[in-house]
Amino acid sequence: MMSLRRDELAVAGSGIAAVALLSLLPLLSDGFVLSFGVNLMLYAAMCTAWALFSGPTRLVSLASAAFFGVGTYSVALGLDSLPFPALIAIAAFVSAALAGLVGAATLRLSGVYFVIFTLGLAELIRQVVAWSQSRFAHKMGLYVFTDFTERDLYWMLLALTTLVFGVGWLINRSRLGFALRIIGDDETVARHVGIATARAKIVLFMTSGAFIGVAGAIVAPRYAYIEPQAAFNPMISFLVVIMALLGGTRRLWGPLVGVVPFTIVMEFITARFPNHSSVVIGIAFLAIVYLLPEGITGFIEGMRDRIRRRAAARTGIEAPEAIEEKAA
């Protein structure tokens, strides 16, 4: 389990190849496709980071906008005095600290209270930032002027997504990952086998929050002008949840399967029907929860298991061999 298995090496190899291919995108195209690529990478990073925590614990967090906004504001406030990498580090640190506070306050609560608290938190921070800006700075927003091009942002987000996947993979192989699966199954059992459940959940929520904060910091230069309504937009939280659920949160790469089609659809919707995007998001949310509760990946895996079981029942031999024989 601790050493690399052959299939793990294969996955790692194809992962590296995929990252290498994706990093070529800005060289092939700029303009629309690149801008679309930035959106895609942004949500790929955020949804995967979200699912790091919400997948195994099954606690739906609507605080993504809070972390995203904290990251964005870290850059906006510090751009004149500090280098960009330092601001990224600050964004990660502040988001993790915020997640730690929220976690310590709420993770002892059960599901629905946690959801409402995280939603309320994001709104609260937005209001506080808006209020303090108008009160002390007498303006609504901040300018963010950098030399970064879309290409630079794309590469940074690609690196972030790769990092999230790397960390997620390491967590899954670790005691922490195993602990979280046990917590997701039965928290009482988890405690009685010696898992400090609150601490495990807080550590993971902080990791997840830090990554979302960094995503916000990286795309801050894209907005040029940052105001609370955009940086802490609750739509960010909802989009992250919907995309991750569409893909499925049981696997590390599950959310990615949801991010690609949904980003394409959103691109189309916002271009054609700019005033109706929230209606579309609402309908999509209902459809996903009703039709694909385990997401696309969960649905496919469920189908595969059912076919295998049926094949095994018919032929009476071990299921995987039966499938392979039919395929051959």
Place this chain on the structure above:
Amino acid sequence: MSATVLSIAHARKAFGGLVAVNDVSFDVGEGELIGLIGPNGSGKTTMLNLISGALRPTSGEIRLAGIRISGLAPEKVARIGIARTFQLVRVLPSMTAIENVMAGAVFARNRLWGSPARDFAGGLLARVGLTGREGSPVAAMTYIDQKRVELARALAADPRLLLLDEWLAGLNPSELLIGIDLIRDISREGRTIIMVEHVMDAIRTLCSRCVVMNSGVKIADGAAAAVLADPDVIRAYLGDDDA
């Protein structure tokens, strides 16, 4: 009696006005297999929950091998060396049998990880009679096999004290014999066990000593045969007329 593993001194648990456990004291020696019995609602499971840390005693003190465990969280108590099974079997439904058992080996006293944990868990599955079932999803297992997995998970922690909460309940007669043999074997290996049980045959066969509770109070404590013949105990179970 050999060295004391568990010592309970004046344990009391009140839920508002209801006193579920009232001033109960007893000691458990190394390697003992103790039956904790009593009619429904007598406070046996509450007593077990006090020992495992699921509940905090209102007053009194519980020590495991000299370390005070009363008032500690269940994960701390588990790490000091108490493992348990649950009255209604609790397996980890999304996992395989071997992963369920590994859960017991990774975080508590043993702290194994990787292939040592897997090998150890595999050995315990064989120990409870589930050889070759390592990869089976527990959700698809029968009730007795789930109970076996749960027992193996508790053993995987290498606990100083094992708590079995009606582990034999719900088994059919032939399964019951298998279950009794299994507990006897585990006890013979020197494991210290407290079992809450309603199956009197099992208590008679297995336990050298019994603690009897009624309405939250300890009413008898001694050799199983003597305790089960005690008029107070019979009265507690059957009412005045039969004593």
